[in-house]
Amino acid sequence: MHNNKYLRDEIIRISGADVSKCMRCGKCSATCPAYDEMEYHPHQFVNMVECGDIEPLLNSESLYKCLSCFACIDRCPRGVQPAKVVEAVRLTAIRKQGANHITADDIPAVVDADTPQQLLVSAFRKYTK
């Protein structure tokens, strides 16, 4: 539990979000455009971080489904900023050595003639360190 407390405090610190303000209304998940892709949804990220139940999140593909569209941040009636919580957990995962979610070698297979540079730099910014 000591490790989880440390992780919890670290994630809250770097996210700048106050997870204790969440009233479990679920509006963040209801408005999330990546909801169907996620195993853990934005309201679960907030709740699980608050409870220190972070290992399942660190190992979940849900980390890479958030689109940074900021809908949950703008529409949360309590100002919890769930996307910042998701981002802090994702950074905790990819900051470990060798834990990048994608590499340059993955790219040739997934680009086409029209792929904008913005798509690649955004993905690398979100998925790698």
Added chain:
Amino acid sequence: MKVSYFPGCTLKNKAKDLDMYAYKSAEVLGVTLEEIENWQCCGGVFTTANDEVATKLSSIRALKYAGDKEQPLVTVCSACHNVIKQTNHAMQTNSAFADKVNRYMAADGSYKGETEVYHYLEMLRDLVGFDVIKEKVVNTLKGKKIAAYYGCLLLRPNKVMRMDDPENPTIMEDLIKSLGADAVVYAKRNECCGGYISLESPDAAKKNSIAIIENAKVNGAQMIITACPLCKYNLEKCGADIPVVYFTELLAEALGVKEDTNA
């Protein structure tokens, strides 16, 4: 009027139209876009974590460059605008972050978030004026039904972007009307197209994008305009059967400075 201009990576490559028509239209409207020397890619998305410093330095260099010239900083790509404005806001409101940044930037002098950041649309509204644009229209777009697609990055997070009402925006509709066309208002104009998820899960981006296109069409749209290269890519890749064009191209057409330079 002269402004500092941050084009961004995609505008020099896959989104040349967005950039070229921004220049041409601005010229007609009496604004000179002065490209920032040696600008660096903004990174595409803002990293929200408090302890992320290095990922934000390229934005701060651009902001400081404009500030040193005592010019506002204008961007036209939704993503660059979002990253640079959020970074500037962090410099203004988070002193611990600003301290760290200024230690990195020591050789260049300090920066505290003084530069004003405008999206090109805000420049049109606040520095030029839609009434002035209306007078400069030579090819009216009368009769065209055009849907503005905002996506997410132009409007959110509203506390920082302060561009328009995030749930009921009007800035792009006002532009469409000033060019003589009819603005189609539809519910999904500020919902995400899927963004960078199209790299790993193209089907997920497709599902979001189709819903947006269909929603615009049901409301009578014949064309969709956007300010974001990635939105354009996702909306086109989902099989859109109406044109998706950059708003600067539409503006250039109405102002009479559109040329078919790249086929």
